[in-house]
Amino acid sequence: MNILLLGPQGSGKGTQAKKISATYGIPHISSGDLYREAIARGTELGKQVEPILAAGELVPDEITIPLIRDRLSRGDTTPGFVLDGYPRNLAQADALDEMLEDVGRTIEIVFVFYVPDRQQLVERLHKRAHEENRPDDTPEVIQRRLETYERETAPLGEHYRTRLGNVVGIHADRSVQDVFQEISEALSAVEARA
Ligand code: AP5
Numbered sequence: 651m652n653i654l655l656l657g658p659q660g661s662g663k664g665t666q667a668k669k670i671s672a673t674y675g676i677p678h679i680s681s682g683d684l685y686r687e688a689i690a691r692g693t694e695l696g697k698q699v700e701p702i703l704a705a706g707e708l709v710p711d712e713i714t715i716p717l718i719r720d721r722l723s724r725g726d727t728t729p730g731f732v733l734d735g736y737p738r739n740l741a742q743a744d745a746l747d748e749m750l751e752d753v754g755r756t757i758e759i760v761f762v763f764y765v766p767d768r769q770q771l772v773e774r775l776h777k778r779a780h781e782e783n784r785p786d787d788t789p790e791v792i793q794r795r796l797e798t799y800e801r802e803t804a805p806l807g808e809h810y811r812t813r814l815g816n817v818v819g820i821h822a823d824r825s826v827q828d829v830f831q832e833i834s835e836a837l838s839a840v841e842a843r844a
């Protein structure tokens with residue numbers, strides 16, 4: 651099953667992607683995690699993107715699109731994947747369509763996570779700042795990331811709604827377990843149709 655998660659910073663994409671990955675046995679592909687791994691390993695890529703992530707800006711598409719193309723071409727994605735943090739703008743979404751078309755696959759379901767109260771997102775990220783020490787979980791950088799999401803990424807919900815149809819809105823302001831329950835029900839419906 652090929653699954654895409656869209657939602658603002660702190661809405662729980664990574665949290666839910668891990669649960670989906672464990673339950674359905676498909677890889678969790680997070681562009682942010684790939685970048686953080688490269689930074690931790692001190693690779694050329696890591697050195698290049700480290701200041702960009704720290705500033706909460708988007709890594710240029712010329713770097714991100716090939717990174718995801720490479721990752722999706724690995725054999726472990728054959729039974730499916732859960733994509734988290736990609737695409738983040740229209741150019742990335744178009745590139746994803748092309749990558750999948752080349753191998754005769756499509757996105758089967760898109761989940762759009764909604765947390766109407768921005769303060770709730772900010773609080774979750776402040777809490778994570780203490781737990782995980784992510785350099786981009788500072789008050790100023792959180793604001794910049796959320797603004798970029800609204801401007802560049804949020805419109806993708808509508809993009810997939812018109813192109814794909816199978817877009818499921820999720821009330822992501824509830825408990826981790828409640829959110830996962832709703833996702834699981836939608837995924838069971840997709841499996842039943844397959
Ligand atoms: P990325 O790693 O994708 O981070 P992000 O978009 O900033 O999103 P977050 O990871 O902050 O949010 P999440 O929804 O995953 O929340 P989580 O589950 O952790 O990107 C980082 C950077 O990499 C970007 O800024 C950019 O520089 C670069 N990048 C990545 N992809 C790119 C791309 N495609 N193009 C260009 N650049 C790219 O949850 C947050 C916290 O809340 C956790 O502590 C969690 O425990 C808690 N929580 C989760 N769910 C709940 C719940 N239901 N109730 C209470 N607490 C909850």
Ligand code: MG
Nearest residue numbers: 663664665682
């Ligand atoms: Mg995440």
